[in-house]
Amino acid sequence: MDASRFLFVAGSLVAAILFLAILVFFTRQKSKSRGSSLLLVGPPDGGKTAILSTLVYNQTLPTHTSLQTNASVVAVPALKKSLTVVDIPGHPRIRNQVDEHIGDAKAIAFVVDASTVSRNGAVVAEHLHTILNALTSLPPSQALPALLILAHKSDLVKSGTAASATSESLAINRVKTILERELEKRRISQSGGVAVEGLGEEGERTEMGGLECTGEKGVFNFDTWEGGEVVFLGTSVKVGSGEAEKVDEDGLLSLRQWMEENV
Amino acid sequence: MLDHCSISHKGGLVLWSRSFTPDAAALALSSASPVNSLIREALIEGRTTEEKYEKDGYAVKWTFVNDLELIFVVAYQRILQLTYVDDLLAALKALFVKMFQPFLATFVASLHALNSGKAAVVEAASAFNFADAFDGWDRVFDKLLKNLEEKAAAERKNRLRPAVRPPIEDASPPSEEAETLPTQSPDTPQDEQQISRNVQALKNRLRGRGGKMGRRGSARSDAGSGRESVPNSDSESPAPKRKTKAKVQRKWGDEAPTETDMASLDFSVDSVQESGSSQDLQALVDQASMGTRTRDGMYEVKDWEFSKEEDSAIARALGPAEAEAKTGSLGALGSLFSRLTGLQVCEGVGESLVGKKVGGFQTTNAAVRLALSTSLTRILTPKTSTDLLLSIRTKLSSALPSTQQRMPYSITFVGVNGVGKSTNLSKVCFWLIQNGLRVLIAACDTFRSGAVEQLRVHVRNLGMLGVNGAADSKGRVELYERGYGKDAAGIAREAIAYGRDNDFDVVLIDTAGRMQDNEPLMRALAKLVAVNSPDKIIFVGEALVGNEAVDQLTKFDRALRDFSSASGGGKERGIDGMLVTKWDTVDDKVGAALSMTYVTGQPIIFVGCGQTYTDLRQLRVGNVVQAILAD
Structure with a gap:
């Protein structure tokens, strides 16, 4: 009688401990998996969803403006690992969804349409500014995600005179120059300004920072940006193409290489 | 008939699409495609009220499958009245989901890797082959579309047929020519009955005429009228008879009603055979709004429910x-x-x-x-930047050809009387001065007495306030006034020219308040806008009036657009942003802010919330949403 009761108590104890152990194991795993995703952000019509489709399905589906966030797992064959790629819509009204995902980001890829950036540079810079601000205002306990800027649709950039430069480097140069110029404009307009207070919350930081640089006179420059290194890559995809064999030839080669090295 | 049809995921991946014309195909690939603008303007910004969206001559209809996160979109030329589009969408939805349910489920799961198990997803994702998966769909779609088009065509024919017939009947009653043509009656066969009826009709007519004439008492005209009426009745009466044999005899009220007539006219008694009678009874009493009956048989009326x-x-x-x-x-x-x-x-x-x-x-x-x-x-959430300071600096620092002088950034304040245009203009002015800009205030309210003096006092006060610690900010702000009763548009133009010559950075244009329905005044305002093309037109509305502000805003926007495109260079110009005043009076009843942004899609740039120059705030989206959702 006593023995059976003892057995019962012991058994239930073991079961409880096992359950706890499993729970701890899973939560540990979950916390370990933090900081493992690649966020695709950027203005609308930049090509984020197309990149996601190419990475995930090895084929580029036609896309339209996204209404919601996509998150998919991409296998990185070289490292036998997988990476979650999160594609966040670029429409100004819903792009703040990036705040939900930035906590688990290992890297953030800001996708810019290199063929139109000269026309809507100010809008792109505003978006990038929010991302830079979000990055620099992350709590210090968290490792800073790497920032990639993809000069996408580089195949559409026409090289004007210099035949030596590839279209990719041309796209990168163009995107970098325009964004630096526009961000510097934003920085100047903010540094001297008195912003209007937000309604209600008095103590909260109202203006966006994230543009501080260590260089001389604080002029904004990606090379000296305080938030860490910024990597520029030129990419392109072809809608409609998409055979699995051509993986190595596509315009995302540089991105894939970067992923292999840094994930 | 259709131009474009697509099935896509809410995340932006197009699963299947087809364009029916080369133009539509080219357009579908660009960022300005009807589907893209539908999503941007109608779905994300939530600006459409109907279930149809129109853009660039295209009409777009859509439907959702929420659990699979699919959107079905059909675009067609707006001028076509396609009746089968709704049916098509419903059928597409049902068929597509039925045919590809398992595939779609895994596909959607692969796009939600954050929530689901990872390993399984990796396996599935690499095995996707979209072309194979939707293999049979093209054929199914073709068949479906053909069916629906045929059905629609048949329906149209059915609709047209009764529509075609009446014109024939209408044409058949004899016209003036028919009366004079005697050939019409001989070649139509007439049976004896008809002939006898004709004779009767003729007699009737003669008698009638005779009676009338008889009252006049003229025998001579009697014979004449009889003669001339002969061809008339000859062709007149047989013609309708021929065509409308089935015509029921008209019942005139002068004869006593028969029993059957009585029965058909009696609506007081329900015929017992009608099965719907019991249901009708139920419809009279809405069970949901019935009161409760207490235990002792008292009937209590239900409480009024607002919601x-x-x-x-x-x-x-x-x-x-x-x-x-x-x-x-x-x-x-x-x-x-x-x-x-x-x-x-x-x-x-x-x-x-x-x-x-x-x-x-x-x-x-x-x-x-x-x-x-x-x-x-x-x-x-604003879709454009609300950073006024940035856009001012961008304009001021933009490169100009050396021959051209730099124009100041001009902001026009419009609104109804007494909402606080001048007061909030001075608040904005204070903020601009604090940011080190030189501001010129143009007093274009030339109507209300005291308007110019009010601004003069503000300018004096602002001039005495310090800037960034410096004691005197004189010279940073000036008033441009030309007294009362002048043309506001002219004063504004002079003010901008003055500002340009004297190196001012910003010109704030104060306009007279006007009711939104007053057309002459709205025209005058549109003229001011068209002549000066200010960089920003800010609508000032008070939070106190609630949704009346929405009406004001829509009418101002509409009137500005209509009249400025009519008078100016053909470019439409609407409201660029809103300034909501008297915000401190409404506590948490902030629904008007939502409605105002909803109807125009323009952002609320500032909120005025007090009596002093510093009481200007930026709206925080989170706060408003919280206030609205708080119980």
Whole structure:
């Protein structure tokens, strides 16, 4: 009688401990998996969803403006690992969804349409500014995600005179120059300004920072940006193409290489 | 007939699409495609009220499958009245989901890797082959479309046939020519009955004429009239007879009604045979709004419920199955929805919830609340930059050809009387001065007495206030005034020219208040806008009047657009932003802010919330959403 009761108590104890152990194991795993995703952000019509489709399905589906966030797992064959790629819509009204995902980001890829950036540079810079601000205002306990800027649709950039430069480097140069110029404009307009207070919350930081640089006179420059290194890559995809064999030839080669090295 | 049809995932991946013309195909690939603008303007910004969206001559209709996150879109030329589009969408939805359910489920799961198991997803994702998966769909679609088009064509024919016949009948009653043509009667066969009827008619006519003439007492004209009426009746009466043999004899009221007539006219007694009678009775009493009967037999009338309509709208939108089970919990949301002015918002939210699976620990209430808050945030979040300072500096620093002088940044304040245009203009002016800009105020309110003096006092005060610690800011702000009774547009132009010559950075143009329905005044305002083309037109509205402000705003916007395109260089110009004043008077009743951004899609740039120069605030989306959703 006593023995059976003892057995019962012991058994239930073991079961409880096992359950706890499993729970701890899973939560540990979950916390370990933090900081493992690649966020695709950027203005609308930049090509984020197309990149996601190419990475995930090895084929580029036609896309339209996204209404919601996509998150998919991409296998990185070289490292036998997988990476979650999160594609966040670029429409100004819903792009703040990036705040939900930035906590688990290992890297953030800001996708810019290199063929139109000269026309809507100010809008792109505003978006990038929010991302830079979000990055620099992350709590210090968290490792800073790497920032990639993809000069996408580089195949559409026409090289004007210099035949030596590839279209990719041309796209990168163009995107970098325009964004630096526009961000510097934003920085100047903010540094001297008195912003209007937000309604209600008095103590909260109202203006966006994230543009501080260590260089001389604080002029904004990606090379000296305080938030860490910024990597520029030129990419392109072809809608409609998409055979699995051509993986190595596509315009995302540089991105894939970067992923292999840094994930 | 159709131009474009596509099936896509809400995340932006197009699963299947087809364009029916080369133009549409080219357009579909660009960012300005009808589908893209539908999503941007109608779905994300939530700006459409109907279930149809029109853009660039295209009409677009769409439908959702929420649990698989699919959107079905059909675009066609707006001028075509395609009746079968709704049927097509419904059929597409049903068929597509039925045929590819398993594939779609895995596909959607692969796009939600954050929530689901990883390993399984990796396996599935690499095995996707979209071309193979939707193999048979092209054929199915073709067949479906053909069926529907044929059906629509047949229907149109059916509709046209009765429509075609009446014209023939209309044409058949003899016209003037027919009366004079004697050939018509001989070649038509007439049976004896008809002939006898004709004779009768002729006699009747003669008698009638005779009677009339007889009263006049002229025998000579009697014979004449009889003669001339002969051809008349000859052709007149047989013609209708020939064509409308089945015509029922008209009953005139002068004869005594028969029994059957009585029966047919008696509506007081329900015929027992009608099966619907019992249902009709039920329809008279709405069971839902019935009062309760107390134990001792007293009938108590139910309490008035404010939320009833919205509640049922949401319940309806949630779909029958869910609505039945969840109406109880939705009741709590009544107060919430009654705060929202536009039911369109509610309907949009409801639509986005149909078919959604509610999570295990989530109540329907919470799910609806979450969806509502997302949608409100989306509406209130500005789609353009509200950073006024940045756009001012951008304009001032932009490169100019050396021959051209730099124009100051001009902002026009418009609004109804007494909302606080001048007061808030001076607040904005204070803020600009604090940012080190030189401001010129143009007193274009040349109507209300004291308007210029009011601005003069403001300028004096602002001039005495320090800038960034420096004691004197004189010279940073000036008033440009030309007295009363002058043309406001002219003064504004002179002011801008003055500002340009004297190196001012910003010109703030104060206009006279006017009611939104006063057309001559609105024309004058549009002229001011068209002549000066200010960089920003800010509508000043007071929070106090609630949704009246929405009416003001829409009418100002409409009038400015209409009249400025008519008078100016053909470029439409509307409101660029809003300034909501007297915000401190409304506490948490901030629904008007939502409605105002909803109807124009323009941002609220500032909020005025007090009496001093510093009482200018920027609206925080989070706060407003919180205030609206708070119980």
